[in-house]
Amino acid sequence: MAPRKLAAGNWKMNGDLAALAELDLLREAHPEPGCEVLICPPALLIHPMKARLGAHATAVGGQDCHANASGAHTGDISASQLKDAGATYVILGHSERRADHGETDADVAAKAAAAHGAELTAIICVGETEAQRDAGETLAVIGAQLAGSLPEGASAANTVIAYEPVWAIGTGRTPTEAQIAEVHAFMRERIQDRVGDADEARLLYGGSVKPANAAEIFALPHVDGALVGGASLKAADFGAIISALEAAR
Numbered sequence: 001m002a003p004r005k006l007a008a009g010n011w012k013m014n015g016d017l018a019a020l021a022e023l024d025l026l027r028e029a030h031p032e033p034g035c036e037v038l039i040c041p042p043a044l045l046i047h048p049m050k051a052r053l054g055a056h057a058t059a060v061g062g063q064d065c066h067a068n069a070s071g072a073h074t075g076d077i078s079a080s081q082l083k084d085a086g087a088t089y090v091i092l093g094h095s096e097r098r099a100d101h102g103e104t105d106a107d108v109a110a111k112a113a114a115a116h117g118a119e120l121t122a123i124i125c126v127g128e129t130e131a132q133r134d135a136g137e138t139l140a141v142i143g144a145q146l147a148g149s150l151p152e153g154a155s156a157a158n159t160v161i162a163y164e165p166v167w168a169i170g171t172g173r174t175p176t177e178a179q180i181a182e183v184h185a186f187m188r189e190r191i192q193d194r195v196g197d198a199d200e201a202r203l204l205y206g207g208s209v210k211p212a213n214a215a216e217i218f219a220l221p222h223v224d225g226a227l228v229g230g231a232s233l234k235a236a237d238f239g240a241i242i243s244a245l246e247a248a249r
């Protein structure tokens, strides 16, 4: 069976309570989405977002969690606290966290293990910088990130992989279709010995996905959805991306 497709929005450090009105528009446009839909807002908005969505199928997730279950970690949030607030997913190892907070693959793996322990699905992000791509290191970089960031116990049910080339995030630039397809095929093969059931795992593409390019990206083999940043903030754009994913394959 093909993996259930996933349209995931990452609001990053954007949005406030007023921005939750976008959810009403999304609900109206997609009362019963034909793919899984997820929005990961800033942690403060997880609980009110979940409440605003009511019975709608859209899932809510966090953008990071601590590797420990609780304790003296000022400013941090545990996986179980995300779960308690209504989250069912958490994004981990986003390149912005790797760059801003020095997160290593080992940190990401520890956080993913904590997420799994709290019954959250971890969306683990990997991706090369432009310099790494120019140097021909893309597959080596992604292979190493996958090897280091996936924890023991990762499975297709509890782990989603997002390929996000760092140079494509927020830039309006995207890899060629062949480049995306190459990396996704590589990831599918590489995670086999880590998750066991690689064919069932969701592999997302992220980086400047928008309504204008979503359909062609979703038509590529081994692309099971998208992790969308800027275009997830407006219901009209995110809704169009959801429609493209619903129509894909």
Ligand SMILES: O=C[C@H](O)COP(=O)(O)O
Pocket: 010, 094, 164, 168, 169, 170, 171, 172, 206, 207, 208, 209, 227, 228, 229, 230, 231
């Ligand atoms: O998590 C989302 C990605 O970083 C993509 O962001 P973007 O769609 O704004 O390029």
